[in-house]
Amino acid sequence: MSYEKTQGILNQLVADLSQFSTVIHQAHWYMRGAEFLNLHPKMDEYMDGINEQLDEVAERLITIGGAPYSTLKEFADNTKIEDKPASYDTPMTERLETLVAGYRYLVSVYAAGIDVAGEEGDNVTEDLFIDFKGQTEKIIWMLTATLGQKPGI
Template sequence: MSYTKEAKVAGAKTKEVLNQLVADLSQFSVIIHQTHWYMRGNDFLTLHPQMDTFMDGINDQLDEVAERLITIGGAPYSTLSEFAEQTKLSDEPGSYDKTIPERMERLVDGYRYLAALYAEGIEAAGEEGDNVTEDMFINFKGIVEKQIWMLTAKLGREPGL
């Protein structure tokens, strides 16, 4: 993809998906952190540290997505207010009244949303000829789908991908 004016315009949809991911990955990291802080019950000792691994994975994706957006001439959201205004993942106050399976379901829903957004990005980047971003989206979609599989297995069912 050359850096002509046409190429920058042609990458507009890819940039839009990348920036949506910046907001949503930021919000999803908070959702995972909330799960980490507010979980109680069976499997706490196993799942509590697992949330650190999940957060690290999402934060690594966030960093790569934002840096890719900058690389192709975009400007990532970078404030809490921008994340809150742009995310499509819901916010809810933390509480101790949810079970661990309910918290895991919320994570599955978040990962499913991200998988769909990565699929949208794959399509956009492919149409716009940005093979590098398309490859990044494909890689992250695979990682997210694995998380869906692992969480749904924990919940006693197949991933349904």
């Protein structure tokens, strides 16, 4: 059976998760303010979660016959998550909004992956996407609550 479309989405996620880990790192390194003591360790937790997903995505891609991107150039050339320099002047609320936007984007990729993996009969990858989508929606809820917003899932 061919999993070409599923492989494409998995590789998209390899690039996107690699880039998003950097975005979270920026929030971690450049944060300042009253919530520092609470949010700084939270960013470690978020980076760990993204890196765990990245490993699972790459390993699943290899399992179904694909070849994950593995260079910084490939990640940069293929991600759809914006790469921009950080600044200490960026307010923490703006950093959290950037994280929410990134997580929302990942939810959309997981949703597309659920559809494609289902169409191609790859139930294992479909389950992986379903699990990641649920985990990510919970993070969106927590971040938007911190910002005083509804999750909008």
